[in-house]
Amino acid sequence: MSRPTSAAGRLARYGFDVTGTGTVRADDLLGPDGLRLWDVTAQQPVDPPAGELLAALSRAADPDLALRQLHRLVEAEQRHRSDATVSPVLAALYADGGLRRRLIAVLGASSSLGDHLVANPQQWAELATGRNGVAPCADGSLDPGSASSGGPSGGPAPTGGPAIAELRRAYRLALLRIAAADLTGGRGLEQTMAALSALADATLGAAYDIAVAELPAGTPVPRLAVVAMGKCGGNELNYVSDVDVIFVAADDADLTVATTLATRLIHICGLVAWPVDAALRPEGNRGPLVRTLASHLAYYQRWARTWEFQALLKARPAAGDRDLAQEWIGLLAPLVWHAAERPEAVEDVRAMRRRIIDNVPPRELEREIKRGPGGLRDIEFAVQLLQLVHGRVDETLRTPGTLPALRALVAGGYVGRADGEALLRGYRFLRGVEHRLQLQGLRRTHTVPADPAALRWLAHALGYTPTPGASAVEAFRAEWVSHATEVRRLHAKLLYRPLLESVARVPAESLRMTPQAARRRLEVLGFADPAGALRHLEALTGGVSRTAAIQRTLLPVLLQEFADAPEPDRGLLSYRQVSDKLGSTPWYLRLLRDEGPVAGRLARTLGLSRYVADLLAREPEALRMLAVDAELAPQDAAKLAAGFTAVAARHLGTGGGQPADAVQAVRAVRALRRRELLRLACADVLRSAGSLAPDRDDAGPLDIAAIGAGLSAVTDGTLAAALQVATATVPPPAGLRFAVIGMGRLGGYEMSYSSDADVLFVYDPPAGLADDKASAAARAVAEELRRLLGMPAPDPPLGVDADLRPEGRNGPLVRSLAAYAQYYARWSKVWEAQALLRARFVCGDTSLGAEFLAVADPVRYPAGGLSREQIVEIRRIKARVETERLPRGADPATHTKLGRGGLADVEWAVQLTQLRHAHAVPALRDTRTLVALAAAREAGLVDAADAAALRAGWTLAARVRDALMLVRGRASDQLPRHGPELAGVVRLLGASDAGQFLDGYLRTARRCRAAAERVLGA
Template sequence: MGDGPLITGPLRRDAVELSHWLESAYPALGPSLRSRPEDVSYIANSGRGARDARSYRRLLLPQLEDLSDAVDVRRKLRRFSTRERLRIAARELESGTDVDITARELSDLADVCIEVALNEALLWADRRFGVPTKLDGTRNGFCVIGMGKLGGRELNAGSDVDLLLFYDTDEGSVVKDGVLQDVTLHEYFTRVAQRLTATLEEPTEDGMVWRVDLRLRPEGSRGPLVNALAAAERYYESWGRTWERAALVRARPSAGDLAVGEQILAALSPFVWRREVNPQLANEMAAMLLRARAEIGEEDPRRDLKLGPGGIREAEFFVQSLQLVWGGRDPVLRSTNTMDALRRLRARGFVTEREAREIGDGYLALRRLEHRVQFATGLQTHALPEDPGLLGRIARSLGFRGAVQLEKDLDRVRKRIGARMASLTSHGTAKTDAPAAPSSIERLLVALDARDEERLLACLEERFDPIRAPELLRHLLALAKRPDGPLGAVSRDQYPSLAETLIDALADAADPEQAARLMTTFFARMVTPSVYVRALAEDPLGTRRLAGLFGASAFLGEAAALHPDLVDQLLFRTTPVSDPEGAASAVEDEVARLGDLQSVTDAGLRLERFVGALRRAKRRVTMEVGIADLAGELDTRKCTLTLSALADAVLSHTVRFTLGDDVRMAVMAMGKLGGREIGYGSDLDLFFVFDPAGEDEHEAQERAIRGAQRVLRILGTPHGDGPGYELDTRLRPSGNQGLLVVSIEAFARYQETQAAAWERQALIKARACAGDPELGAQVEAIAREAAYVRGAPPASDVHRLRMRMERELAGERREGRIRYDMKLGRGGLVDVEFSVQYLQMKHGRDPRVRSQDTETALGALEACGYIDAGHASSLREGYRLLRQLEQRARVHHGSTSPFIEEGAPGLTLLARRMGMRDGRPRGSAAEALLARYVQVTLEVRAAYLAVLGVEAE
């Protein structure tokens, strides 16, 4: 059929088992499974890795070199989308992959299918009508905007794709062979829209690609299929309603000219994101929900997972209501994805940890069930099936014992979501004329004043997790000890609502005991805490944000507790999230504020001021990155790029301060810094190269060694403004036995005659990060020659070194209380790095694979055909998960340990921050994380062995 590598002949046993298993869980898939057994074979042998838009393009586009054959395009699109959706269903069922991951895969699949269908439609229209041309002679841009679940990358197995279709301007004409055509731009793009839609949804013997829904366009079903930017602006400005604002929250350029899409969304931004805060929006959203529920008609709304009480739409509206209320003032909240937006709302203090957990866990539980219903019935439905047998089968596929247990859990989830949505509206407040008994907060404060620990403990257990109450008791008593403290009597008289706000914020933190402990540490350092007490009293949102940070991250929380200026940054942050350029600028600004340091005659004072400036910049950028990381504003790669740029800037300023501008020495980064991959607690792997420049080499080397030693002292010396960097110089030439500083001639000579294979492998990461840039470039060239041109060592030697590291250095335990080593353990980060580096050395004469960055190198190796796509996917997914886990462990626990251990304190919180949830088929969030870790590292190890062509030990 020409749509990818397939296994022909009899089905393999695992493919037969997969087919039977899928049909057992999803009876509606039976006809498809039996009619296209080659798809099942493909799925059984295609690996378990996730796919993204790039992967889909790589698989699909080579089959569609000729878009002029519309019949062929439609057939291949339908077969490809059917097979990939079947693969996604199998992956979700078999591997326990959660629904947000598979929904993202489905959305990326839809994007690529829409992209192909649009390209075919544009090619057809150009040939038939001519080329749409603006007044300046350039081609008009056309963009497909994904809406709803497609816009949020949350597509269901049975979803329509909600689309808006826009082109840039009506000012222009259609030109064919240099002649103006009697076709307007609007007519041209209308025909494109009609053909695009037909390619996607017209049924053929191969089915359809995707159903298309265009009813969200301006004027709905009565409006034109396509609109120019100016017409869209006029419509929304004059007639736009609240439901359209809510719909545009999830608008995302999906296909076509993405720059035009971004231009359109930027133009519509003032309509969607209003500066004024209007809490009544929540009531309007609730009214919209009731109207949508009325459309169910006579059906029992409780069986509708989407529109029923406490259903999917209610969870989405909870998030979108808060986005619309606050997103005009806080652009961070403008995410199209529900779970990502919820994370940002939590990190910015607009929802509590408890609210985020209940909405997030409930939303995903409903989406999981919705997916299984649609896969099992083969219908575009959101209703629970009436058939008890089918419902029981779905329940068991989700890890429940049967339908009764599923429905009981569903009722619990819906009640929580319904209560949270009600809390946003004026209807969520109950009224009563009965005299009120003392509230729990009033009783708690009385017990605090009396320091009655028994009564206080009883009150805490009403608001907090009882397991944590004994530790909380001590910290709350400390916060109330001073009259002017945050829970002290004087503060409560001045700010009557502060105590309840603060206690609720602590109760809702991810780790209430840690939050209370760090809050106590923060206020204990102050001689007069009244300034911060007042700040918290006047900013309840800031109070929740501070308690949330203290409870979510020991690493960031402890830094903030010890440095009040970081709390100022947290409470009153208006600066954008740091990026690599911003990190470098932060160091530059702090050093510039010192003025002319050379005028300071006291050398010790001069050094003290300089180091203080570096430390302040380091902790400020690290805090910004960490907060953005917790909020989901930065992914792991962007975090590491920014932190690496920070280290580079600190190194550059240190070299300049120590050695002056006229220096013939280059600082070479290795390891994670060389690959711009350092995390919050990474060491800096460095060595130094100098150029004697005609001087006596011995004297020049002595001077260079003294300079390098001064640089290292400044980088690592303790300082009151924060810690420096831990340094590692073991990757210098000759390792621990080698010189810290070498001349460029000695470096070149060593690499040519003495360097061991592992040293050449390490040089893949070599990057000049400070000092003389010309000399640094020369060193990089020598390193590239050594690493790439001489080829790879024997795979058996690489594997022998890897296994020795695992045996002698990894701290894994796979019996008793299991412990995994993310870096050195089986299937860990080093497996990925060794796989990629071995292939880079093997194919190093191809300059396309020469990169210090592991992910970039892996992508290049895959694009060049030097690694199987399935193995590349396993390595890429493993690398991303393990790096994210490494970073998350650091930011949450403040530990640089590479281990995750079964039953360890904080594992549940870490698992939740990694996106794992309680109640899935794999059990608790912690169990799900460990199961995911095992699955991914097994796939990484299998890919590593395949890449090196060696047998497992």
């Protein structure tokens, strides 16, 4: 494809095709042989009015389509008015800005309406601005006499083809006016839907009149009502849709004649506008087309299914005998408003929704905005089920339209304001997309196109424009994903508060009397195992004890929180387990009932985190900390260390380190660690969920650095206390100094919930003690420390990993300070220098720890930096690690540790910078990744933009890694692409849309990876 010349580029800036790839080039249509709007020589509009028209064309959804259709319209006009020297339509477009906006918008958005205007070139004038600047009427009415001399204007309608042809033209003209107002902002979505529904009513009425006029002379006209159903009944019709109706005859009507009228009406409407669908009638297409009032009532009383009552929610008079239609609606209303009491009603609605999804072709499921997950049907079914349930007593909910009904549900408190607004926004967005899709070709469709060109057209038709950060299509997709995800979430959750609060608040005997109703409600509200959930509720609230009474008071609050979690069943199960352990403890229920935030915080943490649930199940007494905000924060490291050693000393007592004392001491130390992990995890979950007091200065989410430092401080204290117990159990020789050096994430104050403690063990023998005896004594202390912390216990394990020692697993577990110095001076490799960058003293002999770091400093901060060979070696090792250590089946795009843009990318980039420059830049001599990165940025060693990308990538990956552990209760480095675990991570990290979060993660990781490669390759 040739690129446009600079001259043609001027025309291309209007959005036209100038490359010749289309059927006709824009300059041909605009030039002297076409519309004469463009000066080909000067490459500019021929005059200012032509410039205004070109600007209007450029704003159309498809400028080329608008231009082609305008050219066709002018040609058609010239064929009808060959004497005109200046095109009337062009002259009018120059003079009338309102006409210009409306006509060009229609021509650029709908090829079908353009074809209609070409076939009826006089009708463009109907879009002209009237007197006093009034836009043409777009309320859905048919022009008087447009169908015939009778029809909509009153009097008998002529029969046969001419009346139908006139009605078709009148219908298209009214549709043209509605579309013009819609496309130019003259009508909002609800006004547009109402106008389309009114146009359907008028068309049905005109077709009815024509059908009556065609009856043989002298034939008595029966009373026949045409009742609108579906979208038409709800006054929310779209541009192209079947119009659902039910025909009702009076009890004394001649059903043969009535059926003739109904059949002819269906045929006329099919010729004029759209198919009339009467399949919602009793027995569907197998039943008679017309029934009497009595026949209808008998059917609905005896045979009708839940979905048929659900359909009746939108019934309203449309044409024919409206009084009869209203009588029919009133007759059936009592049946509609008792339908929800049927045992199978809720399940019927759920099953119907599932069947609709199952019938969508799999290849279209994610692009279906009507029937697919997160589509219009999700909103409509949720609203209609709420209407059926609550409309029995609340007559404000008895309205046929989805949006009015949703507003009534919000006003009545059945739907939360935020949820209601989210559904309103989702509905408006999805219907807007549907309207633009259908308007283009006046074709029934609900599927977003996959073709890139069609997607671009749709995005432009919806008003999206490119921004520096995203194309119009990307902006549209982002909003679509956001709305669809929210609609999916709320579809399952919408009824939770009004129904499950009722289940929880009724007396226990009433709850047991209606278990099936409670079970149906639990199922509708998102519980995967409603029978199991019902058993938990009955166990918690059964009986007449004070405990049961308090539980009945508490459960509404708790269930509301569980409903918001990705897995409500797990939250309720965890709560029952905690309650079973503490239910007889006097303070437990008092704490939940009387300490305002505790119940909600408990439910939130149990619902969102299996890790917290497991810890609480082992130590439920620790939930007392949920009552005090100050308890939900990392503890001071020095005080924490003192607490651990004090616990160990208290249990060791004066026993001199007997085995029984050591076991009890370490159990106490590990219990304290469990409690501190629970404190950090609860603080992490609740702060992320915004559940702490809003007036506290420190109530915001915990920084990932604070979590890492807190977890590292807990590990430091645990190791110090375990070392205290180990040296009491296997006392080393007098004068032998022993120290534990933290490495890896422990050394960098970057521990996660799942991290092992990477360490080195170092000793220094006293004078006069043989090296072999000193080495054996030090090894005994190290092995005892590891044994004590590795004993089976109901605690999260703390692995003590010494694999970063010289020679790895093949080397001795413990070395003397002199042996470390000799090894690093003679045999160490560059990766060992890299590992030492995170070395710091953790516990043991402080002076020995300082001496070890003095030995390590020349190795990790080498004078003169690294040689080129060493830099190449680091890059080679990193590549090998990525290739060999990424778990089989892992997705490198979303693996938080070894994936692209994960933790390893950032850490290797920072560590290479430290190895190269820390000898000259003291600020780089820090074991913490982000602190060293900031120092590198300040020193100009890493570009500021790259530093920001690296920081963002490392922070996000670390937060996701912690969130995965909190959600799953098990370690994982793989961010899932879908499912409840992803939803839980998204919730924990303060986001609301899983799709947007995943897109954001991938985007951040890509930028991080690119920055890391630049730093590593520099």
